Amino acid sequence: MTYEELLTEIALSDERFIVMTAENRALVRNIPGKLGNRFIDTGITEQTMIGAAAGLALRGRIPVVHALASFLSMRAFEFIRTDAGIPSLPVKLSSFIPGFLSDGNGPTHQALEDISLMRGIPNMTVFAPADEDDLVKMLPQIWDHPNPSYVRINTRKTDYAHTPFELGKAEVISTGDDVTILTYGLMFEQALIAAEMLKNEGLSVGLVNLRSLKPVDERVIIEVTRNSRLTVTLEDHFLTGGLYSIVAEVLLKHGLTASVLPFALNEKWFKPSLLPNVLEYEGFTGKQIAERILGYKTFYKQPGIAVPQFAE
Amino acid sequence: MQNVIANTTDLEAVALKVREHIIKMSTDGGCFVGASLSAADLIVYLYSEFLNINKDNLNDPDRDYLFLSKGHDVPALYGTFVEMGLLDADRLKNHLSVSDNIYWHPNTKIPGIEFHSGSLGHLPSVAIGVAMDLKIKGSTNKVVCIMGDGELNEGTCWEAVLVANAYKLDNLIFVIDRNQFQANMATEDLIPLEPLHDKFTAFGAAVKRINGHDFDALNEAFSAYPFQTGKLNVVIADTVRGKGLPSIERRADRWFCNFNATEVDDLLKEMHGEHLTQLTSETLVVR
Numbered sequence: 001m002t003y004e005e006l007l008t009e010i011a012l013s014d015e016r017f018i019v020m021t022a023e024n025r026a027l028v029r030n031i032p033g034k035l036g037n038r039f040i041d042t043g044i045t046e047q048t049m050i051g052a053a054a055g056l057a058l059r060g061r062i063p064v065v066h067a068l069a070s071f072l073s074m075r076a077f078e079f080i081r082t083d084a085g086i087p088s089l090p091v092k093l094s095s096f097i098p099g100f101l102s103d104g105n106g107p108t109h110q111a112l113e114d115i116s117l118m119r120g121i122p123n124m125t126v127f128a129p130a131d132e133d134d135l136v137k138m139l140p141q142i143w144d145h146p147n148p149s150y151v152r153i154n155t156r157k158t159d160y161a162h163t164p165f166e167l168g169k170a171e172v173i174s175t176g177d178d179v180t181i182l183t184y185g186l187m188f189e190q191a192l193i194a195a196e197m198l199k200n201e202g203l204s205v206g207l208v209n210l211r212s213l214k215p216v217d218e219r220v221i222i223e224v225t226r227n228s229r230l231t232v233t234l235e236d237h238f239l240t241g242g243l244y245s246i247v248a249e250v251l252l253k254h255g256l257t258a259s260v261l262p263f264a265l266n267e268k269w270f271k272p273s274l275l276p277n278v279l280e281y282e283g284f285t286g287k288q289i290a291e292r293i294l295g296y297k298t299f300y301k302q303p304g305i306a307v308p309q310f311a312e
Numbered sequence: 313m314q315n316v317i318a319n320t321t322d323l324e325a326v327a328l329k330v331r332e333h334i335i336k337m338s339t340d341g342g343c344f345v346g347a348s349l350s351a352a353d354l355i356v357y358l359y360s361e362f363l364n365i366n367k368d369n370l371n372d373p374d375r376d377y378l379f380l381s382k383g384h385d386v387p388a389l390y391g392t393f394v395e396m397g398l399l400d401a402d403r404l405k406n407h408l409s410v411s412d413n414i415y416w417h418p419n420t421k422i423p424g425i426e427f428h429s430g431s432l433g434h435l436p437s438v439a440i441g442v443a444m445d446l447k448i449k450g451s452t453n454k455v456v457c458i459m460g461d462g463e464l465n466e467g468t469c470w471e472a473v474l475v476a477n478a479y480k481l482d483n484l485i486f487v488i489d490r491n492q493f494q495a496n497m498a499t500e501d502l503i504p505l506e507p508l509h510d511k512f513t514a515f516g517a518a519v520k521r522i523n524g525h526d527f528d529a530l531n532e533a534f535s536a537y538p539f540q541t542g543k544l545n546v547v548i549a550d551t552v553r554g555k556g557l558p559s560i561e562r563r564a565d566r567w568f569c570n571f572n573a574t575e576v577d578d579l580l581k582e583m584h585g586e587h588l589t590q591l592t593s594e595t596l597v598v599r
Contacts, residue, residue: 037448043478048437048471055441058427059373063441082431083438087420 003027003094003155006136007064008034010143017143018056021066022049024096027153028066046076053091054083062090062143069095069111069152070102073118081121084148088123091148098128098152099236100186100270100278101308107269116241118150119214125167126214128152130188131160134211138165152185156306160192162209170217173207179293180206180228182221182243184213187234187263189305190279193286194234197300198293210243221250225258232261232293236284239264263289276305320527326395327356328583331556333391333404335571335579341408342570343416344384346560350491350524350551351458352388355380357530358456358487359392362537367398370423376453379439382460382489383417383429384568390414390422398424433466435459436486440476443484454537458487462494465503470515476544477516485537485545486517489524491553497564508548517546524549559588565595 004027011017012034019031020040032039042049046067053063067076072095084091095114102109119126125147129135132155142149145167163171179198183191188209198205206228208220225231225247233244244262251258263284271281279285280302283292287302330352338345359365363376380389393399399422406412413421417430429435439457446453463469476484490508492498499505512519518539522529530549539545552561557579560566571579571593578589 040444040479042475045471045475047468048440048475051434051437051468051472052441052444052475054427055438055443056445057441058438059442059445061445078431079434079437083427083434086428 001136002132003135003139003153004030006139007031010140011035011038011064014062016060016062018053018061018063019066020049020053020063022046022071024066024068026096027094027155046071047079050076050079050091051083054079054087054089057084057089057091062092064092064094064143066094066096068102068109069098069114070109073111073114073150077117080118080124080148085121085123088147090146092143093148093150094153095150096153097308098185100275100284101154103275103278103308104272106272110269112236112238112265112269113241114150114152115213115237115243116245119246120241123147124214125149127212128185129154129211130162130185130209131156131158133158133160134162134165134188134209137162138211141165141167154185156186156189156308158189158192160188165211168212168215168217170220171209171211172220173209174205176204176206176228178203178205178228179230179232180208180224181232181234182208182210182224182247183234184210184243186236187284190284190286190289191234193303194289194293197287197290197298200300201290201294201298213243213246216246216250218250218254221247222254222256225251225256225260230259230261230293232263232289234263234289237264239266261293263292274307276307279305323356323360323527326360327353329395330356330388330391331583332580333394333401334387335557335576335583337387337390337404337407338569339571339573339576342568343387343407344567345387345569346493346553346563346567347382347460347489347491348385348387349555349557350553351382351385351489352391352555353525353527354458354487354489354530354549354551355388355392356395357527357534359396361531362534363456364453365424367396367423370398374451374453377426377439377442377455379426379429379435379455379457380418381429381432381435381457382463385460385489386416386418389418389425393422393424432460432463433468436469436472437475439484440472440479440481443476443481444479446483447479447481452483454483454485456485456487458489460494461488461490461492461499461505461508464488464505465494473512473515473517473544480542481544482538482540482542485547488546488548489551490548491551492562493553493564493567495567512546512548516543518543519546519548521548521550524551525555556583557589558582559591569593
């Protein structure tokens with residue numbers, strides 16, 4: 001099932017749903033004809049769209065709003081914080097092309113602080129699916145929840161069949177004593193590859209999909225850092241405010257420390273190009289991740305990386 | 313809708329009481345007294361004559377809505393709520409007390425407040441969302457959003473006009489409290505707004521411009537609602553900052569005021585036609 005099919009099915013079966021967009025229609029192309037006046041395109045007005053979504057929610061609606069991640073999380077930030085956050089209205093944010101998924105657009109479109117910004121808003125919930133299967137498994141619960149939400153939309157396909165979603169719970173893919181990779185979103189694909197390579201090198205490797213970033217699964221973070229000699233945080237986000245920070249906050253809260261190796265963008269934007277080139281250039285392919293953890297080069301071949309299908 | 317004013321004198325009496333509440337709130341920490349006094353007649357008129365909102369239907373989805381986007385004039389709204397029987401007059405004495413929720417900007421813990429405000433340029437879009445839902449549901453209820461003229465510096469006000477125009481929201485009325493001042497100075501000396509009527513017309517709205525202190529003029533304008541089928545309604549209400557108190561009227565330096573007890577007593581007398589007040593408190597307490 002695709003994102004659009006799921007949204008269409010839920011919106012058709014529940015009159016409360018309103019689908020909104022600030023003229024980013026890539027994922028809702030066929031919805032206008034099906035939903036009629038419950039589809040609202042406010043044009044290129046992220047702020048007005050969020051204010052209107054709050055007004056609709058005030059009337060009992062559940063608006064699912066769409067815009068590019070960088071403009072949704074930053075251009076409209078104060079509207080999200082003030083109009084959806086303060087009253088805790090069920091405004092459901094679907095952010096397109098977050099992180100590396102903005103590939104060739106350039107730094108204007110690079111949402112690399114969205115997790116940091118959104119999780120800082122009281123009442124807001126934050127999610128980052130590993131792929132399309134993870135996405136469609138989590139959305140029904142997220143949209144059914146009374147709080148506002150921010151979802152880093154990721155419609156990429158992987159071969160991995162995810163376990164059922166539970167709000168606030170991580171998905172533990174595997175456990176290991178030597179190294180455990182904590183990741184979310186797009187980087188899950190490369191984490192799977194890296195974990196496989198590390199296992200082939202004889203390491204005991206854990207992998208966790210932190211699909212629910214707020215609320216976050218503190219228990220899993222603590223267990224991983226207790227049971228694994230090295231914890232790796234892997235994310236297409238600035239080093240500040242994302243998963244690396246979340247892990248630090250959880251450990252400090254519980255009076256713990258750990259050896260943590262972060263993969264994130266440290267005080268920099270990434271080089272714009274097509275996604276496979278971006279990952280290679282920035283050192284985020286599965287092979288590069290594995291080799292940095294190992295501390296030596298290997299003979300493994302990096303599997304191909306699919307180019308995103310749209311970059312609106 | 314009641315579209316005939318039974319007695320303009322009654323509304324004037326209510327507005328005078330509302331002004332008393334505002335002046336009484338302008339001490340012990342103060343309030344945005346100038347902006348509240350300019351909007352007082354508008355707010356009294358809208359609740360008394362135009363809007364289907366009363367203490368018995370506050371939670372009824374089948375009611376009208378008023379959004380106060382220029383939230384700093386909330387003393388005028390609370391004063392009106394007291395006169396409508398929505399709010400106990402004694403609670404106004406809790407202004408700025410942590411024991412209550414009456415502070416410089418509106419919040420929904422006070423019955424009758426539809427949405428919090430304070431950050432300018434937000435409620436035009438929130439009002440659009442409510443107006444859109446009323447349209448989808450086929451409701452004939454109407455939505456008023458009061459904005460300040462200084463607030464019109466915010467681009468999101470104009471974004472909202474474009475979107476309201478696109479969605480033909482003729483159930484939505486933007487009311488501009490055109491008191492000619494923003495925080496520190498005259499609007500026309502900072503970011504000129506005129507010709508304001510033409511600006512809104514060019515953006516696709518049906519516009520009326522009237523004296524915002526004349527109840528008959530207000531009634532004539534709002535009785536023509538909806539001004540034009542399929543168009544956003546805009547009322548530019550020409551008002552006077554500090555209206556009712558000659559000693560602070562039209563003064564750039566009397567926006568936020570924190571008067572002492574003597575000044576408050578004198579201002580109350582001044583409002584009832586006695587001598588001008590000798591103001592000694594600091595002018596323009598910048599907030």
